[in-house]
Amino acid sequence: MTELWLLPLLAGCGLMLLAAPLGSLLVWQRMAFFGDALAHASLLGVGIGLLFFWSPLAGAMLGTVLFAVLLWRAEQVRSLAGDTWLGVLSHGSMALGLLLVYGYAPPGVNLSALLIGDVLGVTLADLWALAVVLVVGLGWLFWRWRDLMLSVLSPELAQAEGVRLSMLRAQFMVLLALVVALAIQWIGVLLISSLLLIPAAAARAWSREPEHMVAGAVLIGMLAVVLGISASWQWDWPTGPAIVVVALGLFCLLWGAARLLPRLAP
């Protein structure tokens, strides 16, 4: 029984190591719906993967990364705002993906598993893919962290001091796309965004420095993963929603405490 839960637990905690800093960056930059858009687009990737008999994970990774690059290019067309591009491209590609999955899915592939995830379906191969993205992603974050902080605080100041904003944003979007693609199988298209946003937003209540917020989000996210999976085992709940509900509970607790104890809150 333990082995059954070990892989999903490891995958969840590994994902949180990247989801926390990326989610914090989304929260700071008012990009809350960006994760959702990538998740929707990943469905198109899964559909294409099925069409060509690749693994759904490979299709999803390719699809989301291509979508991120497309979105990055589209953002530079100024006559439509970024959020409009996001809405058009993400919902359009989700619809296309749904048609492909509907038409080409072999009997084994279950649409609802894609939408709300299948935590127990995590394989050792998925874990290896996660490990590679984890090493690359954390390395990139450590390398570019100060530039990222400066560009979030003031794009103008960052640019004046020689940070190439467009390249930084492209790299950020590609990394986010990879994490989202890895997470769909685990938690599903509908709930990925909450994994990015809720721990980061919860940690914001008690953070004075950016790094505190990221560390807090990692802890909150991992706690939600452990408690959510335990609850799911205990009461036979669907795991994805259980994890998100625990995270939501922590969010309410931390913001409530910050409001009730304003002297202690930063």
Next chain:
Amino acid sequence: MSAGLCLHHADMTRRKHNKPSDTEPLVALHGVSLSKGGRAVLDQVSLSVPPRRIITVVGPNGAGKTTLLRVLLGLEAPDSGTVRRQPGLNVGYMPQRLPLNQLFPVTVRRFMNLQGRPGRTAVVDALELTGVGHLQQRPLAGLSGGELQRVLLARAIVQKPDLLVLDEPVQGVDFMGEAALYRLIHSLKESLDCSVLMVSHDLHVVMAATDQVICLNHHVCCEGTPETVESHPDFVQIFGPRDAETLGVYHHQHSHHHDLSEQGGPAARD
């Protein structure tokens, strides 16, 4: 303020490992033009910033001074003309107003450490120097405009830039007294071994504390040492003969200290 104005730190004079060339200009603009909304903001402007110089751009409101700085920093692209920056140029920028992301949690001290790795004492010294040492633990989002400008100046100091770009430095930092601020800027040029490019529509004290003055009114009207510029007919025409006459040229002297109360006399503001 008086004691703090001179920089004694040995590390401030340390040469940077990738210091740009000593003879090439740090930044050079050639024939730069830029229109906004059908109006020519910059018209065939050429300008070069050599190492270890203080250059002040003066001109009336709306003359394109801030736009010139933004083009020079690469924040705006000109319609025509060329902008050349030395590769690896380390720029410290203090804008007139800096819109900050209020959602980003960061204290003044952490902000000071976002670029490079200044030591803790260097950060404290720089904040003390610009008069905001007491704000270290405060969230950056809660500062007033003037406090933020002083923090930005302190940050520019610890970064040891090759070029310090200041847009209307007196406006936010006025409590210090203009003369004191310009003395600080002058001592920064010496201790950081950098060039300073300032913009101002104040003629009074700026002119005296600089090596070269550029009078801008969409195009470069005249340029040269403060003495040559203030007698130039174009300059007199723009700022009026009365203002030009009352310009007191302030010479930098280390032997005595100007107090705020000595700052009287008609200031030539528009």
